[in-house]
Amino acid sequence: MxxxxxxxxxxxxxxxxxxxxxxxxxxxxxxxxxxxxxxxxxxxxxxxxxxxxxxxxxxxxxxxxxxxxxxxxxxxxxxxxxxxxxxxxxxxxxxxxxxxxxxxxxxxxxxxxxxxxxxxxxxxxxxxxxxxxxxxxxxxxxxxxxxxxxxxxxxxxxxxxxxxxxxxxxxxxxxxxxxxxxxxxxxxxxxxxxSLPLSWYELNSVNLQSKYHLPDKFFIISNQFWQHKNHLIVLEALKILKASSIYPVIVFTGHPYDYRKRDYIDTILQTIHTCGLVNQVYLLGLIPRIDQIQLMRRSLAVIQPSLFEGWSTVVEDARCLGKKMILSDFPVHLEQDPPGSAFFDKHSPQQLADLIGEWWEKLKPGSNYEEETLAQARNxxxxxxxxxxxxxxxxxxxx
Structure with a gap:
């Protein structure tokens, strides 16, 4: 043997x-x-x-x-x-x-x-x-x-x-x-x-929405608060939409510390307040992974605005769930090319704002069970x- x-x-x-x-x-x-x-x-x-x-x-x-x-x-x-x-x-x-x-x-x-x-x-x-x-x-x-x-x-x-x-x-x-x-x-x-546990697909994601006191409609971004994750472009996009009286909600999860620039989270917080986005932005910090996945399921779509990735775990998580994604046009994102994705110029808050505004009106919150079942089989x-x-x-x- x-x-x-x-x-x-x-x-x-x-x-x-x-x-x-x-x-x-x-x-x-x-x-x-x-x-x-x-x-x-x-x-x-x-x-x-x-x-x-x-x-x-x-x-x-x-x-x-x-x-x-x-x-x-x-x-x-x-x-x-x-x-x-x-x-x-x-x-x-x-x-x-x-x-x-x-x-x-x-x-x-x-x-x-x-x-x-x-x-x-x-x-x-x-x-x-x-x-x-x-x-x-x-x-x-x-x-x-x-x-x-x-x-x-x-x-x-x-x-x-x-x-x-x-x-x-x-x-x-x-x-x-x-x-x-x-x-x-x-x-x-x-x-x-x-790989996600099968039991996670059976949980009630609405309960997680209530746990974090979130509104019914929101996009989600799950990245650690490092500069290359490009959070600021999302806030710029919200500022553009606000000028047109469009008020999407974005939920951010992830560890709020960048060891290379310790005041980066301060820049995020200051931008939220100076742009008047307090009622549109939820910063949840590092939450349990099971909660993060349930909030992805409940969201309208996942946004991944990174300037750079080796291979994005966030993209792969969303792929497992059959969730739509708004992705920066960084080459690795293009290589991952998940179903139901739309790409924007990673330096263009206007392009991102256009996609967020369109999907805010068009998409419904929660899981699309048909898409989720197909995604499980593919996964x-x-x-x-x-x-x-x-x-x-x-x-x-x-x-």
Whole structure:
């Protein structure tokens, strides 16, 4: 009998980057959606650091995992002897991360993701790094110089040391080839899909609307309050519509903190008040994901105005629900191209205002159950395709 492929997935993100958590979670759920015969050929373990793996996420994923490992407690301690030993391994044997390497060998992993194993390193396991996006190349003013340097160093190390790298879109893969012209590193495109529990489709979304004291009609934007998410263009669009006596309501969800510009949320609040939009804008902050999805179901449509994305989780969530979307014309959004979407110039508040005004009058709140049922059926197949694609990447040179 062949040995099952032992996959170690390293948890990404946290409260400061919910998209990273959802990315790994969606890989686990996609793999778990595959037929029993296929699932018997692999096992999934989750590796995490400290509090990056919150209890509610643990409870959701536990049925699908062979094991979980907290690397803060699993890795060898920083004793003087260990530090000396690791230095020898780094210098003499070119081993990049001795502590983690020892752990991976001990637990007999075959494939670790996302994780860079340099080609020069002879290890009994394989890994593949992931580059989420090249936002810092297009919007350097949104980053500190140390952030830019750190990303450049990390991405260059991947380009120079790895035989392949995973990117979430064809757009990002093209960027990799543009920025690393001489790299022999092969790009693997893995376009992720969102998985939602079936029970979430059966909940009464009107109850969630009442919980947050929202009006019956509203659009929803679910993004963390980072500058590249382009919230201000939405407020500009509302200001334009207000001049024509059109008063749409927008609900914003997401963590209200941008570590790169701590006063960004203050700019949002000031704009709301100076433009007289207090009665049209609801800022709910970071709410439970189940609540966020129910509010999406209840909304007229989802708006995603971002200037930049690696592959938008918000778009994939809305796709699962069969919701209409108003999207900025950023290339990754065009690549995702969900059904029922309309695009606007990401720098044109007038184009956005025209779409919001039109849909405010035309659309009805709540789920379109026919569209939602069709979306569920499409999603089941798309999630399986995503799972098979991940396995294809994991099995390359895995044994």
């Amino acid at each position: 062949n040995q099952p492929l032992r996959i170690g997935l390293i948890m990404q993100g946290g409260r400061g980057w919910i998209g990273g958590v959802e990315y790994i979670k969606n890989i686990i759920l996609a793999l778990s959606s595959l037929p029993d015969e296929e699932r018997s050929t692999f096992e999934i373990c989750l590796l995490y650091y400290g509090e990056s793996f919150e209890q509610d996420i643990q409870n959701q994923l536990k049925p699908y995992l062979k094991g979980t490992y907290n690397l803060e407690t699993e890795l060898d301690s920083f004793t003087f002897f260990n530090r000396l030993k690791w230095k020898v391994k780094r210098v003499v044997f070119k081993q990049s991360d001795p502590r983690t390497s020892n752990f991976l060998k001990k637990n007999k992993f075959h494939f670790v993701y996302p994780f860079l194993v340099p080609d020069a390193e002879k290890a009994p396991y394989q890994g593949c790094p992931w580059i989420y996006d090249f936002q810092h190349k297009y919007f350097p003013h949104l980053f500190t110089q140390s952030d830019i340097d750190e990303r450049d160093r990390g991405f260059a190390k991947i380009a120079n040391s790895s035989s392949r790298v995973v990117l979430s879109s064809k757009t990002a893969a093209a960027d990799f080839k543009k920025f690393f012209l001489n790299s022999e590193c092969k790009t693997e495109v893995l376009q992720f899909r969102t 089941r197949e798309e999630v399986k395709t995503f799972g098979y694609r991940f396995l294809e990447i994991a099995r390359i040179k895995a044994f």
